[in-house]
Amino acid sequence: MLxxxxxxxxxxxxxxxxxxxxxGIAAVFSDLDNTLLAWNKFETAQxxxxxxxxxxxxxIKLVVISNNNxxxxxxxxDPYGIAFVAKSKKPLPFALTKERESLGLNxxxxxxxxxxxxxxxxxGNLAGVETVLVKPLVETDKWNTRINRFxxxxxxxxxxxxxxxxxxxxLNNG
Numbered sequence: 656m657l658x659x660x661x662x663x664x665x666x667x668x669x670x671x672x673x674x675x676x677x678x679g680i681a682a683v684f685s686d687l688d689n690t691l692l693a694w695n696k697f698e699t700a701q702x703x704x705x706x707x708x709x710x711x712x713x714x715i716k717l718v719v720i721s722n723n724n725x726x727x728x729x730x731x732x733d734p735y736g737i738a739f740v741a742k743s744k745k746p747l748p749f750a751l752t753k754e755r756e757s758l759g760l761n762x763x764x765x766x767x768x769x770x771x772x773x774x775x776x777x778x779g780n781l782a783g784v785e786t787v788l789v790k791p792l793v794e795t796d797k798w799n800t801r802i803n804r805f806x807x808x809x810x811x812x813x814x815x816x817x818x819x820x821x822x823x824x825x826l827n828n829g
Contacts, residue, residue, distance in 0.1 A: 657780055658772040660788035662826045667691060667768050667789050668702050669824045672713035680785070681760050682716040684751055686769035687728060687739075689791040691719065704735045716758060720750055720767070722774065745774040748782035755784065787826065 664670065667690055670683070685691050691703045707717045718738045721728045725741035732739050743750035755765050765784040769775020770791040779786035 658776050659780070660772075660776045660786045662785070662787045662828060663789070663823070664787055664826050665790055665824055666792070667787075668706055670706075670710075670768070670787075671825065672709055672715060674826060675710075675715055675766070676713055678766075678785070679764055680715060680766050681764040682718060682755070682758055682766070683710060684718050684720045684754065684765060684767045684779075684784070686745075686771070686775045687719050687721040687723060687731065689770045690768060690775070690789055692731060693792045700731065700735070703737070707735060707737050718754055718758075720745065720754065720778070743778075746777035746781065748778050751778055751782035751784060755782070 667683075667685060675683070691706075692700060710717045716738070718740065719728060719732055720740050720743045722743055722745055723741060725739075728739045728741045740750045740754055745751075751765070751767060755762070758765075762783040763785070765782075766787055767775060767779030767782070767784050768787040768789060769779070770789050772788065776786050776788055
């Protein structure tokens, strides 16, 4: 299904680099707001930096794929040297595909991690990469995300009819 994640995990910060390597993952594409960083706080920036370094030490590239503008994303990520694609137009898959190709990777080597079914999971599934849904870091959203959250409740209802979505500390089949 278009919105169904292949995997779930409670937070991107619990990704196990050994597990990722055994899966053949060479790049983790991640959403920014409420996945790597609470949209209204910057305290998680230290954790984001540690994750980037942990992934890098395992030869796994972290790339943020965001619908935000480059000024907003760069302000957050540039101090940590984290690569990003801004104005990605998710759920369209083009930014993911272009970035994957620029890294010289095949679809099975890339994992898209995000907190939204409608943007992140749909973009990842359309791009044909592994998808991981995480719980949002905070329960509030920017005004423009609230519409998606309302629609997600309906999608979750239908997903739950055939398969219950759960979040644990390790990767689970979505």
